[in-house]
Amino acid sequence: MTEISQQIADLGASLFHRRLTHGRTGNISARSGDGLLITPTGGSLGDLSPDGLSFVSLAGEHLSGPRPSKEAFLHAALYRARPAAGAVVHLHSTYSVAVSCHDGLDPDDALPPLTAYYVMRVGRLPLLPYHAPGDPALGPIAERAARTAHALLLANHGPIVAGGDLGSAADAVEELEETARLWLLLRERPIRPLTPEQVRSLT
Template sequence: MGLTKSEVTKARDHICVVGKSIFDRGLTFGSTGNISVRLSDGSMLMTPTNASLGALDPARLSRFDANGIFVDGDKPTKESFLHMCMYCQRPQSNAVVHLHSTHSVAVSTLADVDPADVLPPLTAYYVMRVGRLPLIPYFAPGDEKLAQAVAEQAADNHAVLLANHGPVVAGSSLEEAQYATEELEETAKLFLMLRGHRTRLLTQEQADALRKR
């Protein structure tokens, strides 16, 4: 069965609803952040460049074909390649959320985090929704070398943290990607609040058991 107009319309509206929710709760600001959804035929809808997630027009979203070629809509974001490289490495993913959320970005600038797994297992929900979070080295916005660095981690991790930039999170649905991004941001906030305090983390055994679930 081919792509239907109803599917496209529903995806466009859903992106706008999620974008406004994210913006209204202060998880992104200005024209930062972008959201994409992959449709059943492999084509993609994505928030365009210089667009506030709080004021998206469903008819003006950027549309790409299954090969990642821009088809129509407003001019694509220069960060579209972040979404493309996640989809290429994760055929099971149908949505990607990329934010410049404050606490996640703050953690991405710290010099003493583990680049293989930036945030510790503070809560069960973080482990279940995010899992491991590798840190991607810094590259200037729009640098295509960033795509290669993300792709190297994306096959094994549905969430990555770009150094001095922010998180990129894929999910099987837009809700899954959204909720994981929000869980990541809240855990980053907790992590910063707890720095300097003795903290009781989940044990390795507890975290491994949650990841298997």
């Protein structure tokens, strides 16, 4: 067991117990050597064993440990697209999933820049077209989108976010969830997002 495995298990418990994902949804990975340590398929993020993680290559092939998350190919696509990424988190966080089911979103950037922290932690949020969980056809689409954005929203599914390390990836996916919630709270009222100039001054 490595320190990073313990960090994955701790993060999974923290996200699960704060209801940022539920049941047996969501998956977490961290870059390790020339591959990635990833949560196994079919388990709860609230009940991860640091010794029970899977090891997968950057090409997405299972190298050791239990059967990996069915989204391992998606995590691998994000690491290939973003050489500086050290961790990836995918959740079924309620408000982000709610936004991902909305019709008429801008597929280049699904949410407006409501707050400075959203701009700093998330930035642009491409919306990827619906695919069933585990459908490898989403891999090349995600890899292309992740070259210019570290946070992606999967239509009718949920967010997947890369970060320099586990803490940064978690920080970004939590900021996204809170902003999705704010956006839904504000829907009945006129919104004044940050201006392009205000956004530029933050990035």
